[in-house]
Amino acid sequence: MTTLLIRAARVIDPASGRDETADIAIDNGTIADLGANLDAAAADRVIDADGLIASPGLIDPHVHLRDPGQERKETIATGTAAAVAGGFTTVCCMPNTAPAIDTPTTVRGVLKRADETAACRVFPVAAGTVGRKGEAPTDVWGLIKAGAVGISDDGDVIASAGMMATVLSLVAEVGTVFMQHCQEPSLTRGAVMHAGAVSTRLGLIGWPRVAEEIIIERDIRLVAVGGGRAKYHVQHMSSGGSVDLIRRARDAGLPVTAEASPHHLLLTDDLVAGESGQAFDTHAKMNPPLRERSDVDALRQAVADGVVTVLATDHAPHTPDEKAEPFEDAPFGIIGLETALGGYATALVETGAIDWPRLIALLTIEPAKLCGLDARGLGSLVVGGPADVTLIDPTTKWTVTEDDLAGRSRNTPFLGMELTGRAVATIVRGKVACSRHQAASSA
Template sequence: MASVLLTGGRVIDPASGTDKVADIAIRDGCIAAIGKNLSRSGVDRVITATDQVIAPGLIDPHVHLREPGGEHKETLATGSAAAVAGGFTTVCCMPNTTPALDSPELVEFIASRAAKTASCRVFTVAAATKGRKGEEPAEIELLARAGSVGFSDDGDGIASAGVMSRVLSMVGLTGRAFMQHCQEPTLTRGAAMHAGDVSLRLGLGGWPRVAEEVMIERDIRLNRGIGCRYHVQHISSAGSVEIVRRARAEGQPVTAEAAPHHLLLTHEACDHYNTMAKVNPPLREAVDVEAVRQGVADGTITVLATDHAPHCADEKALPFEEAPFGLIGLETALPLYTEALIETGLISWPRLIALLTVEPAKLCGLDVLGLGSIRVGGPADLTVIDPAVDWTIRAEDLKGRSRNTPFLGRKVRGRAVAVFINGRQVLGFTPRSDGLTDHP
């Protein structure tokens, strides 16, 4: 394997507290050295990274790759190509596939299929209940042994408190995290978007904040005395942020993640029955966007996740009530995070990188594999970011199979220009004043 020297980049590794200009040498798939003016002798390739950020490979702990059963929307191959284009080296796929990922055989199927077809690392978050029906816990111990890095019925919350309590106990024994899609289903029947003045004006069923908040409150109470690692997926309401903040202040093992759309958009984006902005949980109001951002800024929310949810154009062309929930995120996330969090002065680059590397690595237990950090001897998973390059999000440039995003046409700043996984370069751009050209 070719040895590579990255020179003069701003190396940011939150796991070790590193933030300095340095060179990084990659050899035999691993980080061979980090330091000033590293020797070029015997190096096959030198890449100049001046004015660029060199980060651990980005990790997205919440994506939908639609395999098996939804290959017309996305596959492990196309979804991982989108991940790499967006700067991600590792993604964790959710179990709401057909069939649901609720057996050790299916977890192993994803791993072997990913090894053959995916261009980045793919791990599975297995279903917590059989068939993802919320009625009976899945074989959680066996799923963990088969390689599941977490548990979730994502797409649905677990409605039964009794089942939830058993799931928390069983997942707690594995040491993995339980990740809740917080939606109390009896409060969201017929709901298509956030309950507010826009839903009233459009005559659409409203989805109240409390549908999310009561499930988080309930779960935190159930988890007292159990102590499972409990993670709130795609937090959307100001009240939810406050509940998580309080639980963390009490020392409870609670974490939360935020998605790019909940950091930037409000329910106004659904106006004119724009199905591209139909997402679960829904886009809410400016006060919620501000609260989610503040939650990130004050350390209540420690993980960023796209909830990449591909859907076909003909499905999103349906009337708003019938169109599926969800939008893609992998290829557009990085500049949207910087727009919402760095350009607003809320957090620094090192903190943003932490939210995208060491924090999701810890959530999913990937830190023990050496992922989410830059360390000599560790796997050379690296993302090189040009923070200053301006570009426009265009449908024709997207590598994934689906195009459902409300951000098409948005002018953004910053993107991944090179990505290495296990020392192999899987993405390379040459930034130019007239745009970006694929590296030969």
């Protein structure tokens, strides 16, 4: 007996090159069959997906679930509720928690809480240095063995070149990936937004592009000096100059990748000045900051050219009280899981930069490969594989409201914005975790 049948979807699976109208039969948490005209009478439930895309479950390799220690902002339960509302079936959570995810015990604790409360799959990314202080390396092998899928001090950079070289060596030995938050701290002291004409006009301390670029350039050289053995990934790339550095590194054959986030592909620093709403809106304050139109264009081109191989939200919840502080004092960060797919489609597909199959690759098999999740069958749709599926309406236009936000926090600059493309059903381990799609029936 088939538990669930998805009927007449446009099945896009970049991992296998599949792009065709087909049915998907799901049973016992796995894909039982995939093809045309499967037997609907044998299914407990049928979803009519005519006009929809059926994608492998979306994967976000960069989210902040704030658990442990910052549950007032988000929890594993609320953060994964936001994830499935946005079409994500897997998220990788960052280690800037309290305490930091820097021991095998804390990794196992996150996995245990996820097993008990999460609406989707959760994999921790563990810290590269003890306490994320940049002073002593963690037990990288022990962290990966405990279940971490990558290493990062995200929220902070590893500022010491010597320590960075040590961590890269450990990452290479274990065969995992290091994800860098690229920010030279001495160049960003007191900075709250991009350094440019807008920051000058507003009288705010600016955050120069070079603060990101100098770390990327340093780390690429360290990867090269280490023989190109360590996988190195740039998080939330924001600068056109950074794009050039990543392009050259990849052309040289180094194992260097980079991600882009929805806000850096859609928004500019004009938002801080109130061009589209309220001036000094703290929902326009994030790290790295929104930059200029030339940077947005460079990032979109980087996605089109294959320089950016992964898309990630950097979902960063904060409480309303924190974001109600004056602009200079409010914390950096915005949420993104619920709005990401529409943001990406609006920025990249609607503009003609890429097509839907490429967008889906950037959200499925590419992040799966980055974190080694492809070895677990994630990021693809194959018979016998995990039944993680996202159903997408690629043409629907929708305006973001607070009712669309399923997590604990509301700190997004996308409220009131019209986006194109949306997840209408999210299936995790063969079960519908979230649905706004009405065309379903019982067989």
